[in-house]
Amino acid sequence: MCPWRRKQIKRDEKIRLENVSKAYKRSGEEDLVVFNDINLAILKDEFVSLIGPSGCGKTTLLSIVAGLTPPTSGTVLLDGKSISGPGRERGVVFQQDAIFPWRKVIDNVRYGLQMKALEKAKQFEIANKFIKLVGLEKFANFYPKELSGGMKKRVAIAMVFANDPEVYLMDEPFGSLDYSTKVELQKELLKIWQQEKKTTLFVTHDLEEAIFLSDRIVVLADQTVKEILEVPFSRPRLDALRTEAAFQDLKRSLWKYLK
């Protein structure tokens, strides 16, 4: 491989993981290997879910793509160029609450735009649009402490989406929510995603969530990519889909990987 020659990329490929490995050093003991030699391509505008048993390294892999965790070896390519560190073109919705408690909802949502030094009127215009999109227009001037868990998640999503990244990286964003809130937010996420259409990598341990949202599901297990499944259901997807036999069959077939 010649480093000076730009790597040949397949058309429409947005993210490519090449031989990505991660191991943690432990003093006096063998290294803890999280995964080895992961090779994976995510296409432009594709919604890919990453599932796997707990502790398989889903979050670590997402963090590597985000640039927040360096891989032990291997590279992550974005549009054919290897990434180093985090960047605004890869927006991350974290598992924990990460929205800034010292900023009001509106000021949180316009944070990325403010960092970009966009003119102020424009910041508010865009932020208000996304606050409306996640249904929080009545709460624009609230502090996060005054919001419920689901609302905070909506703010986080609005923050990332308003910043207009090329890729959404989501780490079990709805993991801490109750079922009905979760379903509600999944539908809203799909609605917004259909409008904005961005490449999305979505980590979850919830099979129903993975199937309902994704174009493809990547199973991470035994330190490697165990399986990649196409989700055959057409969009837009409705709640009724969740109880259809084909949906349940797919869910059942994925079950064995989580054990």
Place this chain on the structure above:
Amino acid sequence: MKSGVAWIHARVSLRGMRALKRSLGVLLFLLLWEVGAYLIKLKNPQFHSNIFPSIAYIFTESLTGIATFATVDLVRTQQSSVVLALIVLAQNSVVTLTRLLGGSFIGIGVGIMIGIGIGISKLFRRLFGPLLNVVRTVPLLALIPLFLVWFGGAEIGIYLYIIFGLAMFMLVYTANAVQNVQPIYIEFAKTLGASKGQVFRTVILPAIVPELAGGTRVCLGIAWGITLAGEYLAAQDGLGRILIWSQIYMFAGRMVIIVLLFMMYAILINTVVLRLKEYAAGWMP
């Protein structure tokens, strides 16, 4: 209807009871004071007022006694001794409060700046961390003789003493606050495109405000002790000076007046800082 009225009565009397209980504590304390003063009077009929004066004595003889601290220029104005005493108290309050607030302001500021340096820079931490850890353990009072030798009674010495004491305290507080900032906020900011400088300004600084406000409150509390210790030994004026001279000539009543003033000022400052904290850290969950 009737029960409603009874309920209101119960509420009113409850509130009345609470106020009564509260003032009862104060009344009991004043009563005990008077009993104490009476008992001392029985034992020491000659100097009892110097050792344990009655409340009436404090607000008459002791108060006017403070007029003896008036400067020559002030005495020439030929005011009554009560007015003179009040002017003396006001003048010295200004002197002490200036030292306290000025010294605190600089000391807390210096502490915050060094603390932030230690909190965000590994190099800074390695260079100065061990030194500061050692210096920090020195009891402040042990440094008074040293400051006396270096600065005599000069104003700069008292200021440096206050600044040193508070900066040492505040820098530890600040460094901890910086290191306690949750990494997830910093990571989120970075993924949203914030540069290093922007992360510092928009994440680290606002995140440490509540802890800094808490530290400032504690600092202003200990600032009283430090300022007084400085004035006690080195200063030519200020409330601490009046306090020490009153002790030398055994005027307990004058000392009580100064202590009452301290209490008043401390409560006032604490209230102001609390308000500021509520304003600056209202977002805290």
